[in-house]
Amino acid sequence: MSETEAPLRLAGVERRYRTEAGELPVLRGADLVLAAGEIVALVAPSGTGKSTLLHLAGLLERPDGGEVFVAGRAAGTLSDAGRTAIRRGTIGFVYQFHHLLPEFTAEENVVLPQLAAGVARGAARDRARALLAGFGLRGREHHAPGRLSGGEQQRVAIARALANRPRILLADEPTGNLDVGTAGLVFEELLAAVRGQGLAALIATHNPELAARMDRTVTLRDGRVVEG
Numbered sequence: 047m048s049e050t051e052a053p054l055r056l057a058g059v060e061r062r063y064r065t066e067a068g069e070l071p072v073l074r075g076a077d078l079v080l081a082a083g084e085i086v087a088l089v090a091p092s093g094t095g096k097s098t099l100l101h102l103a104g105l106l107e108r109p110d111g112g113e114v115f116v117a118g119r120a121a122g123t124l125s126d127a128g129r130t131a132i133r134r135g136t137i138g139f140v141y142q143f144h145h146l147l148p149e150f151t152a153e154e155n156v157v158l159p160q161l162a163a164g165v166a167r168g169a170a171r172d173r174a175r176a177l178l179a180g181f182g183l184r185g186r187e188h189h190a191p192g193r194l195s196g197g198e199q200q201r202v203a204i205a206r207a208l209a210n211r212p213r214i215l216l217a218d219e220p221t222g223n224l225d226v227g228t229a230g231l232v233f234e235e236l237l238a239a240v241r242g243q244g245l246a247a248l249i250a251t252h253n254p255e256l257a258a259r260m261d262r263t264v265t266l267r268d269g270r271v272v273e274g
């Protein structure tokens with residue numbers, strides 16, 4: 047990665063959904079720069095496009111206009127394989143609802159993305175165990191997600207997002223599904239991991255107290271990103 051390029055940059059990003067009632071413009075020229083090591087809170091009312099923005103930033107979807115740059119590379123110019131490689135190696139994504147694979151154990155959920163990225167099984171298992179232990183999950187490695195609490199499931203999801211040592215962490219209300227106390231704890235752990243590894247992060251939250259713990263806040267207004 048070039049030193050001068052921000053890990054993540056959105057330039058004039060547009061996204062419209064086609065609905066029965068016609069076209070719904072959600073993003074209308076969203077600009078955002080995420081600097082290395084910067085943690086940005088995305089706080090905006092429901093339905094304004096937070097998840098849409100995160101999915102585009104995470105290369106899970108393609109914009110209808112504008113461009114997403116990852117470490118200076120225009121994602122729109124990449125093949126599907128190129129985008130997948132970036133998604134796998136450079137970007138970690140945490141969903142509101144964990145999205146863990148229910149038929150696999152916690153450890154396997156953290157191992158699998160590493161195998162997909164070409165890491166040897168033994169090394170992948172060691173890293174998964176270290177990450178899970180770091181999130182207080184020692185002894186839970188062999189539990190399936192359904193046998194873990196909501197907070198534990200989100201910790202596994204965070205460990206999975208960090209498994210391939212990404213440069214960017216995107217999280218869509220990662221603790222929105224947890225009770226207030228658990229949300230605070232899991233959020234602290236997420237922030238500590240992101241800061242400890244010097245990641246650039248964009249984290250959507252509805253909680254102003256959690257947003258205040260980050261470096262700055264942005265919001266969405268009329269489909270654009272503005273300082274919050």
Ligand SMILES: Nc1ncnc2c1ncn2[C@@H]1O[C@H](COP(=O)(O)OP(=O)(O)OP(=O)(O)O)[C@@H](O)[C@H]1O
Pocket residue numbers: 063064065070072090091092093094095096097098099
């Ligand atoms: N696949 C889709 N098809 C049609 N409309 C969609 C689709 N996905 C999202 N939308 C619409 O786009 C708008 C933005 O949705 P989005 O999920 O990005 O909002 P959000 O800010 O994440 O909301 P929340 O805080 O409730 O999660 C909403 O009006 C939503 O109904």
Ligand SMILES: [Mg+2]
Pocket residue numbers: 096097098218
């Ligand atoms: Mg959302």
